[in-house]
Amino acid sequence: xxxxxxxxxxxxxxxxxxxxxxxxxxxxxxxxxxxxxxxxxxxxxxxxxxxxxxxxxxxxxxxxxxxxxxxxxxxxxxxxxxxxxxxxxxxxxxxxxxxxxxxxxxxxxxxxxxxxxxxxxxxxxxxxxxxxxxxxxxxxxxxxxxxxxxxxxxxxxxxxxxxxxxxxxxxxxxxxxxxxxxxxxxxxxxxxxxxxxxxxxxxxxxxxxxxxxxxxxxxxxxxxxxxxxxxxxxxxxxxxxxxxxxxxxxxxxxxxxxxxxxxxxxxxxxxxxxxxxxxxxxxxxxxxxxxxxxxxxxxxxxxxxxxxxxxxxxxxxxxxxxxxxxxxxxxxxxxxxxxxxxxxxxxxxxxxxxxxxxxxxxxxxxxxxxxxxxxxxxxxxxxxxxxxxxxxxxxxxxxxxxxxxxxxxxxxxxxxxxxxxxxxxxxxxxxxxxxxxxxxxxxxxxxxxxxxxxxxxxxxxxxxxxxxxxxxxxxxxxxxxxxxxx
Numbered sequence: 001x002x003x004x005x006x007x008x009x010x011x012x013x014x015x016x017x018x019x020x021x022x023x024x025x026x027x028x029x030x031x032x033x034x035x036x037x038x039x040x041x042x043x044x045x046x047x048x049x050x051x052x053x054x055x056x057x058x059x060x061x062x063x064x065x066x067x068x069x070x071x072x073x074x075x076x077x078x079x080x081x082x083x084x085x086x087x088x089x090x091x092x093x094x095x096x097x098x099x100x101x102x103x104x105x106x107x108x109x110x111x112x113x114x115x116x117x118x119x120x121x122x123x124x125x126x127x128x129x130x131x132x133x134x135x136x137x138x139x140x141x142x143x144x145x146x147x148x149x150x151x152x153x154x155x156x157x158x159x160x161x162x163x164x165x166x167x168x169x170x171x172x173x174x175x176x177x178x179x180x181x182x183x184x185x186x187x188x189x190x191x192x193x194x195x196x197x198x199x200x201x202x203x204x205x206x207x208x209x210x211x212x213x214x215x216x217x218x219x220x221x222x223x224x225x226x227x228x229x230x231x232x233x234x235x236x237x238x239x240x241x242x243x244x245x246x247x248x249x250x251x252x253x254x255x256x257x258x259x260x261x262x263x264x265x266x267x268x269x270x271x272x273x274x275x276x277x278x279x280x281x282x283x284x285x286x287x288x289x290x291x292x293x294x295x296x297x298x299x300x301x302x303x304x305x306x307x308x309x310x311x312x313x314x315x316x317x318x319x320x321x322x323x324x325x326x327x328x329x330x331x332x333x334x335x336x337x338x339x340x341x342x343x344x345x346x347x348x349x350x351x352x353x354x355x356x357x358x359x360x361x362x363x364x365x366x367x368x369x370x371x372x373x374x375x376x377x378x379x380x381x382x383x384x385x386x387x388x389x390x391x392x393x394x395x396x397x398x399x400x401x402x403x404x405x406x407x408x409x410x411x412x413x414x415x416x417x418x419x420x421x422x423x424x425x426x427x428x429x430x431x432x433x434x435x436x437x438x439x440x441x442x443x444x445x446x447x448x449x450x451x452x453x454x455x456x457x458x459x460x461x462x463x464x465x466x467x468x469x470x471x472x473x474x475x476x477x478x479x480x481x482x483x484x485x486x
Contacts, residue, residue: 002105006101021061021065028042030205036332043091132146135227135229156415159417160221161223169248169455202249231382231394232398233402234400237418251453255453262422262446263449270358271284273358281357284354287347302345311333319393359389363388363391376398407423407434429450
């Protein structure tokens with residue numbers, strides 16, 4: 001309705017085109033839609049565009065309305081100097097007209113509850129029961145393995161959020177945004193503030209979360225949420241959600257609740273997997289026993305931030321090459337010169353070698369089906385012909401997903417948010433019991449860290465705790481389904 005009022009010609013488009021463009025406008029700036037190459041661009045696949053607009057139809061509609069600026073070319077992904085068969089999508093940017101319309105919409109204050117639309121444009125009735133928290137089919141359309149207790153959980157599909165906190169955060173972000181817009185770089189004696197680009201993203205996402213918390217179908221102060229299972233067993237929250245929100249927004253929305261994280265889950269699982277087959281990961285074990293000091297040492301010697309060091313270590317787990325080639329994940333994260341320095345750090349090099357050796361041992365010994373597939377702890381299979389890094393990621397994520405499902409089955413009425421390596425609960429839980437059950441169900445002993453969620457914007461920025469999304473390989477999307485606010 002807002003786009004009909006603010007974009008010339010929009011109202012005359014077929015209804016299905018209006019809904020598709022509304023989805024793209026609402027969801028395009030979410031972290032999952034961020035383009036991996038073009039700066040501040042969005043990513044939409046040609047197959048989904050053809051599905052929404054008909055083959056080649058998007059270009060015709062876009063030329064008519066001027067919704068997006070689109071890059072001239074597709075980009076091929078590279079491995080070293082070799083072009084792969086995979087492609088990045090074109091880059092998409094809102095035109096000034098649409099960005100202005102979107103900004104006006106998100107700048108509004110919504111005092112009343114309004115309707116919620118599903119992706120096809122149908123209105124969810126206020127008295128209608130919200131869909132199950134866990135979708136019955138996965139991203140490939142196959143039956144998902146969601147436990148019955150999780151499907152029935154009211155809290156997971158009906159997430160309570162602190163609207164007053166979110167409104168205060170939005171006001172604070174608007175002030176910082178105003179300082180940047182006025183040409184005054186915000187600063188004080190202690191705090192280093194994020195760039196205008198980051199502030200804009202935080203402001204937009206906060207506004208969207210507030211919008212979703214004021215619909216009649218979920219109720220004021222609640223967000224309707226559904227998760228979709230990935231091929232490895234991970235559960236991804238659909239569309240605008242708190243699972244992939246920055247730490248600052250998550251803290252504002254869920255302050256006072258309890259957050260639980262399986263500590264350094266991926267490295268711990270690979271260490272125990274390799275040990276099962278007789279290989280001791282000495283460098284990984286040292287890292288796990290000295291996480292803070294190891295990250296600090298790597299960051300200091302490479303001249304990067306501790307957060308970047310953490311992200312780069314995780315990227316190695318998912319197959320990032322120890323190369324300064326600019327299209328590789330690590331140079332994209334920290335730059336080519338920093339990547340060259342990083343690869344000379346002995347601690348980092350030792351972990352890279354340990355991961356490679358552990359991967360080789362695990363994949364050589366992991367049981368295979370008659371057709372060569374590998375099945376992970378969550379019961380999800382993958383073709384044995386996939387790349388080694390992808391095979392290992394599938395096995396690790398399966399164990400991670402199984403551990404998470406154990407927690408859900410134990411506390412179906414306490415959990416309000418699923419994260420890949422943890423969850424958020426409304427109350428303090430008994431950690432030893434969860435650890436014991438996870439060990440029984442998976443065979444892995446995982447440490448579970450516990451913290452009550454608190455928010456402090458200045459301290460948050462001061463400590464550089466803005467969350468950085470993992471690479472696309474580590475956190476592949478769960479499809480394009482869900483809901484948008486009307």
